[in-house]
Amino acid sequence: MANAFYGQSGGVSAVINATAAGIIEGAKAYPELIDKVFAGRDGILGALYENLVDISEESEETLAGLVHTPGGAFGSCRHKLQNPNVNHDEYQRLIDVFRAHDIRYFFYNGGGDSQDTTRKLADAAHYVGYDLTCIGVPKTIDNDLPETDCCPGFGSVAKYVAVSALEASLDVASMHKTSTKVFVMEVMGRHTGWIAAAAGLACDNRELGPDVILVPEITFDRDAFVRRVQQTVAKKGFCIVVAAEGIRDDSGNFVSQMETTDAFGHAQLGGVAPRLVDYIKQSLNYKCHWSVCDYLQRAARHIASKTDVDQAYAVGKAAVDYAAQGLQAVMPGIVREQSVPYQWHIEPIHISKVAGGEKHMPRHYMSKDGFSLTQAGRDYFAPLIEGEAYPPYRNGLPDYQKCRNRLLERKLPEYFGKTTQKPTPETA
Amino acid sequence: MANAFYGQSGGVSAVINATAAGIIEGAKAYPELIDKVFAGRDGILGALYENLVDISEESEETLAGLVHTPGGAFGSCRHKLQNPNVNHDEYQRLIDVFRAHDIRYFFYNGGGDSQDTTRKLADAAHYVGYDLTCIGVPKTIDNDLPETDCCPGFGSVAKYVAVSALEASLDVASMHKTSTKVFVMEVMGRHTGWIAAAAGLACDNRELGPDVILVPEITFDRDAFVRRVQQTVAKKGFCIVVAAEGIRDDSGNFVSQMETTDAFGHAQLGGVAPRLVDYIKQSLNYKCHWSVCDYLQRAARHIASKTDVDQAYAVGKAAVDYAAQGLQAVMPGIVREQSVPYQWHIEPIHISKVAGGEKHMPRHYMSKDGFSLTQAGRDYFAPLIEGEAYPPYRNGLPDYQKCRNRLLERKLPEYFGKTTQKPTPETA
Known part of the structure; x- marks a missing residue:
């Protein structure tokens, strides 16, 4: 019997805590193997700096509420382990902390870079002969993990953007004759258009939903875009545009200029919507409005997809099952059996197939002209937003939980890693 | 027995169609007085251009769905009647159209400018001796109508921004140690801070919700703002800012520059969030993220307040009752009896007290330093977001209705008004 480490990594989501709940409850099924589950405060940094939280110290109410609480309950980080x-010190330190707290199970919940962390740690533990079961757990709103059919976190963002685009289109449809003709909604997606494309689910034969969808996989052509907006306004009186933040022109430049880069070296973007509005105004002089969803889309637990919540919980539970079965360096992946009615199951995927990868949206999910979701795309996305999973409410607001996150007493000297990001100090 | 005209005016909301439902169902209680309800296509423009929809031609399903469908089902406009x-021609034309269709009841659903339209029309009808019962029906997400305790449409926006600010704060709380420290959320509010202030409902003793709220009623002081952000980050590690689009500096200039003006002469704003982020970055170099809610907030029927939906329906029904009682030039106003538990009723307000007015938020709803919601403010806002009123869903999306809006056959020659905005042509 030994302890388990659970860490949340990368951008958080509306359902990452549902995965935490799956792991915490899943571990109870193996009392002979897993004693305590320790959460890392801010993901892997919690292990490096020995900032550990004994999850069993949280109240029953808090733990029960994880499944409906967005954000990362134990804190997340963007920290990439070097080779x-x-x-070498970083790996040594991690093993030291795990040994000090008798941690023999490592569950790391994140996207491609986080799976890479798990892979490297598994290798390092093996190299130094420390027995550590390492299981990656999928999470990314970007839906860009290879091998798995979809990623927990994505379905809820997809639902948010489709619902929002539908609602915005009803608003603009009401006013376009004498007011706003074009509405531009900017959504996340640095390199892939999964999120933007999913907004197309709001389209039906009633002229609602997005008329123009812009995804990073398809080169942005300003003239073609403006022409399409003009044609749409001429035809139906207004135009709803949904644009991924990461669209680029034919020179490969982001339509929204790069400003800074985050710790993973990704460009930080924002501001595509006002840029597109500029283009439209310069050429067409329509009245335009725009919105930028940013964190609201990935934190929107209030409009989460039930399918997504179920899958998020299931991958957490499966991760513990895999660990109990003695699997090493795998990640629970979601396998689609059929789309209508939607059926899926979970299978282990070797983490080397996932680590650092990035899955682009198939080109045929978008129409030839690049602006619309095709039937093939609809078939893929539709099941992922199915079902509602409302949080409980108190006084008109969702009754989200907040963990106490009291730190375990430290057993090791303070860590002064040479290249690691250091979290703001916190006392045990 | 005569017919009724119903028009939607000004910016639409998540619950204006619930008011329409209240009027349509309310009219059924007076079969001896009201024969048909005709909706104006695009508000008063529908009367001017004789673009009328016989509501009874819509399907039962569509009419039943109005109560949960956002946007303006019959189209809205921003058209201000001149004196x-x-x-004079405009008034003459309106009376001509009403006479041609035997319309003797006029229900106009909007904010301060729309109430002004109703007042002017009532006067004009009286002047020319045309018997027309004119009832204003309140609607504005801005919550700035005088006399009434609150305005249908506002409670749902308040709920949306409070829920969104809460969710964003959970997101940023998870990541702030190594990532985003400041999140700025821009909300509507040209002249009043009702919406921005309501986001403060998300604050509790858990360090969640907005830390800094910026409202137009309080002069924006860049230095004090940046200092407050810095202090907040120093204290709790991150800072959530909610800013109304209409905040101004001490010279009276909008923080977001004016670009154009709408038909009512209001400045069209947008882009406060990126401006504030610029200020923070220049002084503090924190990693920031920002969102602009724009239409998403006022169309978000999926997270509507049940209180708001109930009140929106009730004012519609009351409007018909007032008309049946022979009241003239009144608007149903909401009277708060008590806040806990919330009790309210509806009373007629003479429209001259409301027309063209604009109610600012009381200063004591905000703290002395101007950045936080006070207990008095909480007491006011809290009941307005109470209760959830989810729309039905189909295939993962809200089952919103869309009216056919087939136009009635015209009885008069085409109108070529000299100064009116003309809607895009539509054939009967």
């Missing part, structure tokens, strides 16, 4: 030959 | 001495 062992570059920074 | 009769300036443009």
Whole structure:
């Protein structure tokens, strides 16, 4: 019997805590193997700096509420482990902390970069002969993990953007004759258009939903875009545009200029919507409005997809099952059996197939002209937004939980890693 | 027995169609007085251009769905009637159309400018001796109508921004140690801070919700703002800012520059959030994220307040009752009896007290430093977001209805008004 470490990594989502709940409740099924579950405060940084939380110290109410609470209950981070030959100290420190707290199970919940962390740690533990079962757990609103059919976190964002685009189209449809003709909604998606494309689910034969969808996989052509907006306004009186933040022109430049980069070296974007509105105004002089969803879309637990919540919980539970079965360096992946009615199951995927990967949206999910979701795309996305999973409410607001996150007493000297990001100090 | 005209005016909301439902169902209680309800296509423009829809031609399903469908089901407009001495033709035309269709009841659903339309029309009808019962029906997400305790449409926006600010704060709380420290959320509110202030409902003793709220009623002081953000980040690690689009500096300039003006002469704003982020970055170099809610907030029927939906329906029904009782030039106003538990009723307000007015938020709803919601403010806002009123869903999306809006056969020659905005042509 030993303890388990659970860490949340990368951008958080509306359902990552449902995965935490799956792991916490899943671990109870193996009392002979797993004693306590320790959450890392801010993901892997919690292990490095020995900032650990004993999950059993949280109240029953808090733990029961994880499944409906957005954000990362234990804190997340964007910290990429370097290669062992570059920074061996980091791995040594992780093993030291795990040994000190008798941690023999490592569950890391994140996207491609986080799966890479799990893979590297599994290798390092093996190299130094420390027995550590390492299981990756999928989470990314970007839906860009290879191998798995979809990623927990994505379905809820997809539902949010489709519902929002539908609602905005009803608003603009009401006013377009004498007011706003074009509405531009900016959604997340640095390199892939999964989120933007999913907004197309709001389209039906009633002229509602997005008329123009812009995805990073398809080169942005300003003239073609403006022409399409003009044609749409001429035809139906107004135009709803949904644009991914990461669209680029034919020179490969982001339509929204790069400003800074985050810790993973990704460009930080924002501001595509006002840029597109500028283009439209310059050429067409329509009255335009625009919105930028940003964090609201990925935190919107109030409009989460039930399918997504179920899958998020299921991958957490499966991760523990895999660990109990003695699997090593795998990630629970979602396998689609059929779309209508939607049926899926979970299978282990070796983490080397997932680590650092990035899955682009198939080109045929978008129409030839690049602006609309095709039937093939609809078939893929539709089941992922199915079902509602409302949080309970108190006084008109969702009754979201907040963990106490009291730190375990430290057993090791303070860590002064040479290249790691250091979280703001917190006392045990 | 005669017919009734119903028009939607100004910016639409998540619950204006619930008011329409209240009027349509309310009219059924007076079969001896009201024969048909005709909706104006695009508000008053529908009367001017004789674009009328016989509501009874819509399907039962569509009419039943109005109560949960956002946007303006019959189209809205921003058209301000000029004074009769300036443009007498417009009034004459309206009376002509009403006479042609035997319309003797006029229900106009909108904000301060729309109430002004109703007042002017009532006067004009009286002047020319045409018997027309004119009832204003309140609707504005801005919550700035005088006399009434609150305005249908507002409670749902308040709920949306409070829920969104709460969710965003959970997101940023998860990541702030190594990522985003400041999140800025821009909400509507040209002249009043009702919406921005209501986001403060998300604050509790858990360090969630907005830390800094910026409202137009309080002069924006860049230095004080940046200092407050810095202090908040120093204290709790991150800072959530909610800013109304209409905040101004001490010279009276909008923080977001003016670009154009709408038909009512209001400045069209947008882009406060990126401006505030610029200020923060220049002084503090924190990683920031920002969102602009724009139409999403006022169309978000999926997270509507049940209180708001109930009140929206009730004012519609009351409007018909007032008409049946022979009241003239009144608007149903909401009277708060008590806040806990919330009790309210509806009373007629003479429209001259409301027309063109604009109610600012009381200063004591905000703290002395101007950045936080006070207990008095909470007491006011809290009941307005109470209760959930989810729309039905189909295939993962709200089952919103769309009216056919087939136009009645015209009885008069085409109208070529000299100063009116003309809607895009539509054939009967």
